[in-house]
Amino acid sequence: MIPSQKTGLAGIVIRMVRRMTSIAIARGQAMPEAMTTPMGDGFDQIARDAVYRAIFTRRDVRSHFTSEAIDDEVLARLLLAAHHAPSVGFMQPWNFIVIRDAARRAEVRDLFLAARERELPEIEAERQALYRKLKLEGICESALNICITCDRERSKGSPLGRWHNPEMDLYSTVCAVQNFWLAARAEGVGVGWVSIIEAQALKSLLGIPDQVTPIAYLCVGRVSEFAPKPDLETHGWGRRLPLPELIMSETFRGQGEAPLKSAVARLGTAAGAPASLADQRVAPAVPQREPPKVESALSLSSLNFDEASASLASQAASGT
Known part of the structure; x- marks a missing residue:
């Protein structure tokens, strides 16, 4: 050092x-x-x-939510991480609806229950019993909910990156969801994505305008643990596909890339290989307590990561 x-x-x-x-x-x-x-x-x-x-x-959390509230400083960091997601044409099409009201969340849960019943007949008959047993949401149990939306008119005057692929605003918003999710995991906060909701009913309930598309309805809260494996894998609904089988060379279904596939196998992600990090026991989540307030470049009050990083580097170089 x-x-x-x-x-x-x-x-x-x-x-x-x-x-x-x-x-x-x-x-x-x-x-x-x-x-x-x-x-x-x-x-x-x-x-x-x-x-x-x-x-x-990272886990799609449906269970294990605790009653502990999410501090606004923590939530601000998660939203700031989401806001720094990549977006095509720098369009930044996202908005974040924070939903705390218990009555409103109960209404959203009713939408979920209705949508689940409509989805059930589409499930294979032999899997319907398992489907009914699965815990698929934590809308009312989590500390709060967040609906991440995409405003499809925000960059309508700028076709950069969207002229040939107009859906790129939707994909960009999904990147914001992923940023939020990974930042939450680092903070010991669980996130569950509830996709079994009829979009138009949700828009009506939350007052979302026509040009705005709800992308992700998230349950967010502290959890007692992060499961060692995804719930759907634990309950036998599915398994993680072997990555080497998904790697193709030059064209779709193109054969080759044997050295790359061997490298993947050595990292323990191939079927039958030694347990990877994703298969190891994950320690229970420990609630993150806020440190004493320190006026420094690490403060997020300015909401500027770039300036904070540059200042921290300067401090390290000068020994301050």
């Missing part, structure tokens, strides 16, 4: 991250070494481990 890293806020952050990583490693949650080898100008191993851990241990 260089001397400038031992002092000041930057040094504190580095020591805290290293301690948290040591705990994760002791619990068997570190990424395979082959996946965290140096990659030049990028994150260090600790940061890369954190990114991959968030990806592989």
